[in-house]
Amino acid sequence: MAADMLANTRVGFIGAGQMAEAIARGLDKAGVVPANKMCASDVNVGRMKVFESLGTSVCSSNTKLAETSNVLILAVKPQVAEKVVTDMKPSLSKDHLLVSIAAGIPISKLQDWAGEARIVRVMPNVACMVGETAAGMSLGKTATPADSDLVTTMFESVGKIHVVDEKLLNAVTGVSGSGPAYIFMAIEALADGGVAAGLTRDVAMSLAAQTVLGSAKMVLETKKHPGELKDMVTSPAGTTIAGIRELEDRGFRSALINAVVAGAKRGEEMSKY
Numbered sequence: 001m002a003a004d005m006l007a008n009t010r011v012g013f014i015g016a017g018q019m020a021e022a023i024a025r026g027l028d029k030a031g032v033v034p035a036n037k038m039c040a041s042d043v044n045v046g047r048m049k050v051f052e053s054l055g056t057s058v059c060s061s062n063t064k065l066a067e068t069s070n071v072l073i074l075a076v077k078p079q080v081a082e083k084v085v086t087d088m089k090p091s092l093s094k095d096h097l098l099v100s101i102a103a104g105i106p107i108s109k110l111q112d113w114a115g116e117a118r119i120v121r122v123m124p125n126v127a128c129m130v131g132e133t134a135a136g137m138s139l140g141k142t143a144t145p146a147d148s149d150l151v152t153t154m155f156e157s158v159g160k161i162h163v164v165d166e167k168l169l170n171a172v173t174g175v176s177g178s179g180p181a182y183i184f185m186a187i188e189a190l191a192d193g194g195v196a197a198g199l200t201r202d203v204a205m206s207l208a209a210q211t212v213l214g215s216a217k218m219v220l221e222t223k224k225h226p227g228e229l230k231d232m233v234t235s236p237a238g239t240t241i242a243g244i245r246e247l248e249d250r251g252f253r254s255a256l257i258n259a260v261v262a263g264a265k266r267g268e269e270m271s272k273y
């Protein structure tokens with residue numbers, strides 16, 4: 001199925017920014033959509049140059065992009081999405097699949113702006129770039145099972161994707177859309193701690209990042225509850241419990257819970273503009 005479908009897929013990125021680049025690099029690296037079957041348009045010439053250097057073609061306008069691509073990935077900031085899609089409306093038809101990754105913008109609005117195009121909403125994260133994204137997706141009313149398969153195949157080639165009710169996409173945004181930023185901050189802080197304790201920056205950063213990678217792998221591969229895994233690390237009167245006590249004193253878990261809920265709430269606010 002997927003091979004035939006992918007053979008006829010021309011992916012166009014509306015907006016060639018950070019996320020478009022992450023997805024394009026990931027799809028090309030995975031061999032699912034080669035760079036020469038992708039195209040991008042952007043108002044920023046510098047970003048078009050980046051895409052050209054990836055081996056993709058570039059289009060001088062979003063309208064031209066719609067002429068060359070049957071799968072359009074809406075990768076502009078949410079604030080400009082309405083203007084961008086309504087300007088494209090005359091060039092969109094039921095033969096286009098519009099995959100929006102814009103945070104907070106509901107399918108109902110996208111459908112109004114895009115007319116006949118089929119809509120799928122995806123909330124990926126930046127780790128598409130290294131083939132380890134975590135994404136959620138919801139289908140618009142006219143999107144077909146084949147569209148669902150295609151988008152799943154594309155995003156599974158760059159990580160993992162879950163189908164969720166659209167009302168839960170803001171929660172996905174809070175956990176995994178924004179989550180990399182929180183984990184990058186945690187890695188930076190762990191490395192700072194290592195430097196404070198005497199390690200070189202390089203060694204501290206490598207230890208911190210590898211620790212996050214290994215811990216995530218253990219959760220995914222052992223399927224054990226993270227609390228049980230935490231207990232495996234925590235010796236009586238040892239070093240880890242001394243650190244955990246500090247984290248609990250400073251509301252570490254509560255801070256993360258609140259960060260996710262704040263992000264989800266912000267997504268809901270953005271959907272009302």
Ligand SMILES: NC(=O)C1=CN([C@@H]2O[C@H](COP(=O)(O)OP(=O)(O)OC[C@H]3O[C@@H](n4cnc5c(N)ncnc54)[C@H](OP(=O)(O)O)[C@@H]3O)[C@@H](O)[C@H]2O)C=CC1
Pocket residue numbers: 014015016017018019020041042043044047062074075076077078080084101102103123124125126177178
């Ligand atoms: N960053 C992330 O980790 C994630 C982002 N998202 C979503 O992805 C989308 C893109 O985010 P991100 O990649 O970070 O944003 P960027 O700002 O990096 O990319 C958006 C690009 O679109 C360009 N642009 C602006 N107006 C137009 C237009 N009329 N036509 C074509 N291109 C235009 C921008 O140019 P200029 O800068 O000159 O305005 C910019 O290069 C957002 O909607 C965001 O909610 C989703 C998941 C994760």
Ligand SMILES: O=C(O)[C@@H]1CCC=N1
Pocket residue numbers: 103173177178
């Ligand atoms: O900060 C944002 O709004 C976007 C959506 C998820 C990650 N970045």
